[in-house]
Amino acid sequence: HPRDAVARQPVEVRRGANGWYNDTQEDLLALERPVALVYNGISHAVMMASPADLEDFALGFSLSEGILASTDECYDLEIHEAPQGLTVQLTIASQRMAELKQRRRSLTGRTGCGLCGTEALEQAIRPIPHVVAPPVSDAAIQRSLQELATHQPLQAATGASHGAAWCDAQGRIQRLREDVGRHNALDKLIGALAREAAPLGGGFALVTSRASYEMVHKCASAGIGALVAVSAATALAVEQAKASGLLLAGFARPGRHLIYHRPMSAAMAHG
Numbered sequence: 001h002p003r004d005a006v007a008r009q010p011v012e013v014r015r016g017a018n019g020w021y022n023d024t025q026e027d028l029l030a031l032e033r034p035v036a037l038v039y040n041g042i043s044h045a046v047m048m049a050s051p052a053d054l055e056d057f058a059l060g061f062s063l064s065e066g067i068l069a070s071t072d073e074c075y076d077l078e079i080h081e082a083p084q085g086l087t088v089q090l091t092i093a094s095q096r097m098a099e100l101k102q103r104r105r106s107l108t109g110r111t112g113c114g115l116c117g118t119e120a121l122e123q124a125i126r127p128i129p130h131v132v133a134p135p136v137s138d139a140a141i142q143r144s145l146q147e148l149a150t151h152q153p154l155q156a157a158t159g160a161s162h163g164a165a166w167c168d169a170q171g172r173i174q175r176l177r178e179d180v181g182r183h184n185a186l187d188k189l190i191g192a193l194a195r196e197a198a199p200l201g202g203g204f205a206l207v208t209s210r211a212s213y214e215m216v217h218k219c220a221s222a223g224i225g226a227l228v229a230v231s232a233a234t235a236l237a238v239e240q241a242k243a244s245g246l247l248l249a250g251f252a253r254p255g256r257h258l259i260y261h262r263p264m265s266a267a268m269a270h271g
Contacts, residue, residue: 005031005050005178006157030160032180034085037061040097041089044104050154050161050179051086053188054079057179058088060191064218066126067100068092071194128217128240131225133247133266134169134202141228141249141257143171144206151176155208162208164189167228169202182209183218190222200224204247211237211250211260220244226266228252233260 006028013023035049037058044067049057055077062068076091092100144167151173154161164185165176175198177188186207193200204226205219211229213236219227220240226247233241233250241248241261248260 005052005154005161007031028157030154030158030180036085036087038087038089039067039092039100042097042101042104044100046085047181047184049181049184052154052179053177053192054086054088056177056188056191056195057184058090058191059194060187060189060222061184062090062092063194064187064190064221066221068096071197125213125236125240126217128244129220129223131220131223131244131246132201133225133245133263134204135266136169136204136226136228136247136249137171138257140167140169140171140204141206141252142254144173144204144228145230145252145254147171147173148176148206148208152178152208154178161185163206164208165206166193166198167204167206173206174198174203182207183214185209186215186218190218190224193222204228206230206252210234211248213237213240216240216244216246216248220246228257232258 009027009029010024011027013025015021015023031051032048033051034046036046037044058077068074073093073096074090078089080087152163155163161178161180162182162185163176163178165173166189167173175192177185177192179185179188200223205224206228207215208230210231211227211233216237228249230252233248238260245263247262247266249257250260251258
């Protein structure tokens, strides 16, 4: 629950409207805790994340990173809390675990590069799956923006979290997940959609961040055909959107948004 990701903290407030003076009040802060993802007893990654919706996070991360191909390959998932942080224990299919072990072996000892474990430039950018972009209308994008704030309780309380929302064809927000990290928020959304086996054909994802390469890749890996971001897209994100057939929009604000890429099929349906 979002309440689990909030801490109370007394803070000193400096005000200066008519001369500076001090005030002390209680503020709500977004929690950021280490979360270890452990597969079949082997720790694979430790992420800093908001300690809410961790089942969705672990499953979404596993799917978007290619560790799992479907939810059926995750047999069990348990969350354990410790003073140092939280551990998510996943039991996954033996074939997927064997592939993960092979990936981990290729990562060892490669600390001198920005993408640890890559031996060549070609390995830095993974192949992106093809998706079918839905005909997302301008009105649907604008409606989703109007609804966004009312679906972000952690952001409303702390002002320090990102959100990732799933919107239907009319732009109505159906699900939203929050986290201090933009990648984590999207992974949580992907996990929630996968756990519910939600149909992804006509809707789109809305994120409160820029549209980076990773955000486009995660959406395509999950079968999401359209991504709308409130900030700009990077050049590589646009390139990858074109390669996958994903509809990509950015700088989505009330009254305006940019369409970086609209595939031909979606453009014809849109028109």
